[in-house]
Amino acid sequence: MDGHVTTIFWLCRDFRVADNTALVAALKNGPIAPVFLIDKMLMEQGAASRWRLQRALAAFDADLRRRCGHGVLILRGEAEDELPKLARRISASAVHVTDWPCPQMRRVQDQARKALGDVPLLLHMGHLLIHPRMVHTKTGGAYKVYTPFARAVREAGPDQPIAAPRRIEIAPDLPQGEVLDNLNLAPDMRSGAAVLERHALDPGEAAALARLDDFLSHAKGYGEDRDRLDRPATSGLSEALAVGEISPRTIWAISMRRIQAGDTAADDARKFLSEVLWREFAWHLLIEFPQMDHRPWREEWSRFPWKSHGAGLDAWTQARTGIPAVDAGQREMRVTGRMHNRVRMITASYLTKHLMIDWKQGLRHFQDSLTDWDPASNAMNWQWVAGSGPDASPFFRIFNPVTQAQKFDPDATYLKRWLAGYRGSKSPDAKDYFDTLPRDWQVPSAYAAGDDAQELADRRQAALEAYAKMRD
Ligand SMILES: Cc1cc2nc3c(=O)[nH]c(=O)nc-3n(C[C@H](O)[C@H](O)[C@H](O)COP(=O)(O)OP(=O)(O)OC[C@H]3O[C@@H](n4cnc5c(N)ncnc54)[C@H](O)[C@@H]3O)c2cc1C
Known part of the structure; x- marks a missing residue:
């Protein structure tokens, strides 16, 4: 020594x-x-x-x-x-x-x-593919729009990953620390933890690498199917990225190697990398604007008449809005800690536009409930859906949660998986939701809600009027 x-x-x-x-x-x-x-x-x-x-x-x-x-x-x-x-x-x-x-x-x-x-x-x-100072606009500022940002990262070329150390030597005489088996880092999960355990993805670096390998071997169709609620087409790597079990540079390097070797569906694998670049974009935005989780990127959105609490928010968080796709997504998240990306957009849009509830309330609920919580991706996506982000979905583009479900889950496979009683569903996953409930939630044991087209249309109209007023 x-x-x-x-x-x-x-x-x-x-x-x-x-x-x-x-x-x-x-x-x-x-x-x-x-x-x-x-x-x-x-x-x-x-x-x-x-x-x-x-x-x-x-x-x-x-x-x-x-x-x-x-x-x-x-x-x-x-x-x-x-x-x-x-x-x-x-x-x-x-x-x-x-x-x-x-x-x-x-x-x-x-x-x-x-x-x-x-x-x-x-x-x-x-934690990132490339240092923010390596990607900037001609005037030296940060990119605020995804497409030129993604192009700039591709042109600059993400850094190469470095190899694992051959030998790890630990210092002698370290103090006694906490015992891993006795840690309970999430005592506030209550009964949820036992349910999540049943649905958990394997943790660890080897599992993340195996997941990437498996994804790239079956990537064909990802480009189209990633939006389908009824098809397990995505990589499931967001949790591993959030805790750094795999680095984005490793994902990039392995994917590019396999694209070049003709060992994966090239267009689909490239589309996958463009999603990884959305994560990168979110982090570069957060570095530029550290208030992104509590202040609208576009200042005029501070004037929008958001509601911040009330029965609508409780129904939304507790998965009993009566809108199947919204409730199914919330139940999926409560049971697994995950939610399909398209459903995240549908539920977030319903909260911010149909209910006109402040996006920060949704952000906090996702922050508490997602196993892949990532401060940058969560904040950027909430601002994207709400309309206040730098490169955002326009407010007037309001997702209809019913037609979205018909389009991306045509046989209601996803809805039946997560909503007990929905069209006679007896799915065991749907039943797991009831194991996570506090006693005082009073959620009906069978899902009996119908689609309320008129109510959705009225709420949509009210949101559009509030938006027009804000702009005036
Ligand atoms: C309101 C809302 C909140 C979100 N909050 C989070 C969050 O806290 N943590 C998080 O990791 N993702 C978040 N996302 C993005 C996205 O939903 C997840 O990254 C994706 O569902 C993860 O599944 P996957 O790994 O199978 O994705 P894949 O389709 O396999 O994509 C590969 C990787 O690309 C990245 N990615 C994909 N889509 C996005 C996106 N829209 N924004 C940023 N990165 C993306 C992720 O790192 C993902 O692992 C949010 C999306 C919305 C609409």
Whole structure:
């Protein structure tokens, strides 16, 4: 060990060994202390994503033990207190961390940097495909429209992923941390956790790579079928990306290699990469406008007469609006922590346009309920649907949740899967929803609602009038 210095590898949203620049940099000079912090920021994030993060942590810990016989040191406390304490105890020369460039994390990093004093806090790229300063408009600003942004990233070429370290050496004499098996990072999930467990996707880096491999092997048809509610056409990789079990650069490099080798359906795989670029766009927007989760990108939207609470919001969150596609999506999310992208758009549009409820209420509900919660994608998409985002769906384009379901779920396969009693459905998944309910919700045990075309039309008209007034 002589001549070696110890460094801290601070694990945040990068539960992987491949393409982990922070891990590789930390290992350069000697052994590392791999540390994960249970801090206020983590406990303030939504319950479902905390629950998912604990699964990522457990999978990474097991992988680390297999590789080097030691697991992750889990400490409870704030970065500004715990990192300097640990640095002093093991005489660490630096702290390396993969940057998670959201405003909450920026605050934590700033406080930690100050408290660490002479021990530098070194941020590494790993959550994005490309550094934001590599993609900018001719005048040097950030892109606000997706298409030219995506073109610019493709032209600049995302960075190549780096290999996993061959050997991981852990610093001796680390303090005793929290016991992984005793952690309960999402106590507020209540009965939901047991149900989610039954529907969970496998966590961990190996599972994410296998998922990508499987997706690319069956990518044919993705371009058309990704909108179909009744066909499992998408990759299911958003959770793994959210906790960094796989990096976007790895996804890009593997997909391009297979496109070039003719080993996947090229057009569909390219379409998939263009979706990965939507995630990238969201992050570049969030870096440009850190208030994106609580302020409309377009200022004029502060004047829109949003309603912020009431019976409509409760019915929407509790999946009893009576609109099948909206309720089915909410039930899917309550049972699995996931919701099909098209249904996210339908439910979000219904909340913001038919009910005229503030998009921030929807954003918070999704933040608490999605296992793939991602601060940038969630905020950008809510503002996109509401109409207030930089590259947004125009407000007057109001999804009709009934015709959307007819178009993308023509045999009502999705609706029957998630709505018990809907057209005689006895689906076991639909029944699982009732296992997650608090007693006071009073949801009917059979789904008996019909489509209310007149009510939808009236609400649509009211929303359009409010929009016209705002513009005047
Ligand atoms: C209101 C609303 C809220 C959303 N909140 C989130 C969120 O919190 N976290 C999240 O990861 N996604 C969010 N999305 C985007 C999208 O619904 C999910 O990324 C997608 O459903 C994930 O499924 P998949 O991995 O099978 O996607 P695939 O179709 O396989 O796409 C591949 C990857 O591309 C990215 N992607 C796809 N669509 C989008 C999109 N519209 N915006 C940004 N990235 C995209 C994701 O990283 C995804 O894993 C939201 C969409 C809406 C309309």
